[in-house]
Amino acid sequence: MLAHAIIFYFFSFVVIASSVMVISSKNTVHAVFFLILDFVSVACLFIMLGAEFLGMITLIVYVGAVAVLFLFVVMMININFSELKTGFLDYLPFGMLIGVVIFIELVMMISAWKYKAEFIVTKKIAKPLVSNTESLGMIIYTDYILFFQISGLILLVAMIGAIVLTFRRKDSLRRQDITTQVSRERDESVELRDVPNFKGVKIND
Amino acid sequence: MISEYLNIIFFDSLKILALLMPVLIAVALIVWVDRRVWGLVQLRKGPNVVGPFGLLQTAADALKYIFKEIIIPAGANKVIFVLAPVVTMSLALLAWAVIPFGENLYVTNINVGILYLFAVSSLGVYGIIMAGWASNSKYPFLGALRSAAQMVSYEVSIGFIIVTVLLCVGSLNLVDIVVAQKKIWFAIPLFPMFVIFFISALAETNRPPFDLPEAEAELVSGYQTEYSGMMYALFWLGEYANILLMCALGSILFLGGWLPPLDISPFNLIPSPIWLILKILLLFFVFALVKAIVPRYRYDQLMRLGWKVFLPISLLWVILTSSVLFYFNLLPN
Numbered sequence: 001m002l003a004h005a006i007i008f009y010f011f012s013f014v015v016i017a018s019s020v021m022v023i024s025s026k027n028t029v030h031a032v033f034f035l036i037l038d039f040v041s042v043a044c045l046f047i048m049l050g051a052e053f054l055g056m057i058t059l060i061v062y063v064g065a066v067a068v069l070f071l072f073v074v075m076m077i078n079i080n081f082s083e084l085k086t087g088f089l090d091y092l093p094f095g096m097l098i099g100v101v102i103f104i105e106l107v108m109m110i111s112a113w114k115y116k117a118e119f120i121v122t123k124k125i126a127k128p129l130v131s132n133t134e135s136l137g138m139i140i141y142t143d144y145i146l147f148f149q150i151s152g153l154i155l156l157v158a159m160i161g162a163i164v165l166t167f168r169r170k171d172s173l174r175r176q177d178i179t180t181q182v183s184r185e186r187d188e189s190v191e192l193r194d195v196p197n198f199k200g201v202k203i204n205d
Numbered sequence: 206m207i208s209e210y211l212n213i214i215f216f217d218s219l220k221i222l223a224l225l226m227p228v229l230i231a232v233a234l235i236v237w238v239d240r241r242v243w244g245l246v247q248l249r250k251g252p253n254v255v256g257p258f259g260l261l262q263t264a265a266d267a268l269k270y271i272f273k274e275i276i277i278p279a280g281a282n283k284v285i286f287v288l289a290p291v292v293t294m295s296l297a298l299l300a301w302a303v304i305p306f307g308e309n310l311y312v313t314n315i316n317v318g319i320l321y322l323f324a325v326s327s328l329g330v331y332g333i334i335m336a337g338w339a340s341n342s343k344y345p346f347l348g349a350l351r352s353a354a355q356m357v358s359y360e361v362s363i364g365f366i367i368v369t370v371l372l373c374v375g376s377l378n379l380v381d382i383v384v385a386q387k388k389i390w391f392a393i394p395l396f397p398m399f400v401i402f403f404i405s406a407l408a409e410t411n412r413p414p415f416d417l418p419e420a421e422a423e424l425v426s427g428y429q430t431e432y433s434g435m436m437y438a439l440f441w442l443g444e445y446a447n448i449l450l451m452c453a454l455g456s457i458l459f460l461g462g463w464l465p466p467l468d469i470s471p472f473n474l475i476p477s478p479i480w481l482i483l484k485i486l487l488l489f490f491v492f493a494l495v496k497a498i499v500p501r502y503r504y505d506q507l508m509r510l511g512w513k514v515f516l517p518i519s520l521l522w523v524i525l526t527s528s529v530l531f532y533f534n535l536l537p538n
Contacts, residue, residue, distance in 0.1 A: 003210055029338060033285070036331070053377075056320035064327030064360065068334070068353055075338050075346075131316045133377055176505070 008048055014041040028074050032067065039063045053133045220312050221302075228301055232445045233263040238486075239445075239493045246497035270438035278340065278431050285339035290432065290439035293332030297446035300325040304453050305380050307463050307477035318379035319367055322454060323360075326409065329447060330356045333411075333418065333428050336440070340431040348427025351504060352411060352418030358511040359408040365519035366402045369395055369526045370458045375537025383462030385537070390466075392459040398522055399459045401515050403491070406451040408511065410444065412492060414499040415507055448492060449485065456484035 014037065021034040039062045046055035130138075140148050193201050237252060237260060244251025252262035277283055303318040305311040315321060330353050337349020371377065373395070374385040392399045408415040419427035429440055456462060462484075463477035502510070530536045 002206070029282075033335075052315065052317045053320070056317045056324050059324035060320065060327055064324060064330075065357060068330055068357055071334055071338075072350070072353060075334075075350075131377075133317060178509075 004048070008045070011041045011044045011048070014038075015045065029071070032071050032074050035070070036063055036067045039067060051132055053131075053136060217312075224301055224312050225298060228298065228446065228449070229442075232442055232449060233267070234260070235449055235489060236263045236266075236441075236445055238489065239496070242490065242493035243497045246494065267438060270435050273434035275434040275436055276431075278342065280341040281431065282339040282341065285335050286431075287436070289332050289336035289339060290436045290443065292335060293329065293443035294439045294446070296325055296329050296332065297443040297450060300450050301453075303379055304450075304457070305383060305462065306481055308380065308384075310463075310478060311380070314378065314380055317377045319371065319377050319382065319458075322379075322450075323364065323367060326447070326450070326454075327356075327360050329409075332440075332443065336432070337428040340428070342431055344424045344426070344430045345428045348418045348424045348430070351424075352428065355411070355415065355417065355507060355511075356409055358508060359405045359515070362401060362511065362515040362519045363405045363409065365516070365523050366398045366405070367458070368523050369398050369519070372523070372526050372530060373537070379457060379462075383457055383464060386461040386464060387468070390459065390461040390464075392461075395459065395522075395526070398519065399455075401519055402455060402459065403488070405511075405515060406455060407492065407495060408507070410448045410451055412448065413496040414502050416501065417504055417507060449489065452485040452488035452492065453481070455488050456481060460484045460488075 018034045018038040018041065022031050022038065025031045025034060039058060043055040043058040043063070046052070046058060195201050240262070241251040241253075241259070252259040255261045255265045277286060300322055302312045303315060303321050305314065333352045333356075334349045337345045337347075337352075340346070370382065370391055373391060374382045376382065376385075407413075411418050417427075418424075419429060424430075429437060432440060463481045465472035465475065465480055
């Protein structure tokens with residue numbers, strides 16, 4: 001279990017150090033890269049716990065998609081950090097309040113945790129009978145189907161909302177209509193004309 | 206205790222080496238195949254001077270790149286600039302860990318193998334974004350933005366395609382996925398998905414006709430513009446390693462991985478890795494042909510294809526597959 005402990009402490013250290021770097025680094029893009037490092041290490045911790053499905057989903061969803069869009073936005077807008085830092089003292093009490101609330105929540109959660117004793121005793125992760133993808137599927141699509149569907153609906157509403165808020169139809173924009181392009185026939189677009197010398201033809205369009 | 210760990214580390218490193226050396230050599234050879242096919246389609250000869258049939262052309266190119274000077278632009282963000290090609294190359298090699306070459310022939314066999322592959326291939330976009338941003342120049346940045354949008358879009362349809370295959374298998378394990386194709390390769394019942402997977406793989410690896418991130422006519426060379434010497438070569442090798450990986454994924458998901466086409470005497474005497482390699486080569490040959498014969502897409506058409514054509518079709522196919530499996534009581538387990 002020595003190797004297990006060493007790897008665990010390594011990833012935990014990376015998680016904490018990169019979280020600190022996220023809020024303290026001067027360059028926003030660097031901050032996002034540290035956030036990505038954070039996600040990756042958290043995924044590694046999940047895998048060490050035996051929750052390989054959760055770990056992979058964290059990688060795919062958070063690192064592969066969410067953080068990419070995050071990085072996109074941060075790279076596109078030029079944030080002046082010294083300007084942001086001027087209001088630091090004004091926001092300090094509010095920030096401290098949030099910090100204290102989260103800290104209390106963490107303490108309450110950990111102390112009230114049913115399996116706390118078991119967690120400390122367990123030195124070895126028990127090998128489950130079914131793979132955790134299978135067991136998650138068994139729970140989500142049977143006992144928690146309502147919550148699953150509701151969260152899906154919430155996401156759908158959020159997605160439609162985002163599209164409605166940002167979508168602008170410009171009439172001046174000429175869009176490509178592939179069906180009309182493809183369905184165009186030869187005789188409606190090409191015409192053969194005899195052109196008399198020195199007279200030319202009138203093209204009506 | 207310690208000796209046990211050392212043993213594990215030693216044998217695992219040996220396994221990894223035994224996998225990575227052939228992969229790297231294969232990447233070098235595949236570059237040559239690509240250029241030869243490209244040449245032959247255009248009635249040229251392609252590289253045929255260095256070594257027998259020009260086989261050593263890639264080695265000569267690599268040597269040339271090694272001896273070239275690495276130039277880091279003054280305005281570049283140095284750490285990320287250097288890190289970007291390293292990330293691309295190492296991610297491309299990382300994914301090979303779970304590819305099974307036979308029933309018991311793999312570096313590691315994890316329960317969520319296909320998710321691992323999907324995760325690693327979705328991380329591939331970071332190498333390009335990092336390169337584009339760290340170069341601190343217009344063309345690389347535009348190329349990186351294009352590529353990020355393109356890869357994220359096509360990943361969605363690849364995800365749905367993987368879901369259809371998984372519905373027929375009932376497991377996320379790559380070995381199980383191949384074994385499930387003993388009766389029939391998934392390319393036959395799921396043929397439309399195979400086609401969409403192939404086209405999405407082209408887009409995912411930034412291959413022509415979807416090579417807009419490096420469109421030389423508009424963006425010089427996209428995210429690679431500021432790179433030189435060995436760092437450029439790393440991007441280049443990483444790209445080909447990724448292509449090879451996508452071909453491997455395609456043959457595992459749809460062409461029955463290491464399985465012979467018919468389970469009868471002359472076919473099943475050939476060892477399993479050879480079958481997988483043959484299937485990868487077949488897919489790569491089509492990749493190379495597509496590069497030679499199809500003109501480049503316009504960017505809005507690329508996005509339209511991804512979101513308005515492939516996404517609905519693959520979503521529909523997921524529903525269709527699951528309904529058919531459910532109705533005829535064919536669901537695995």
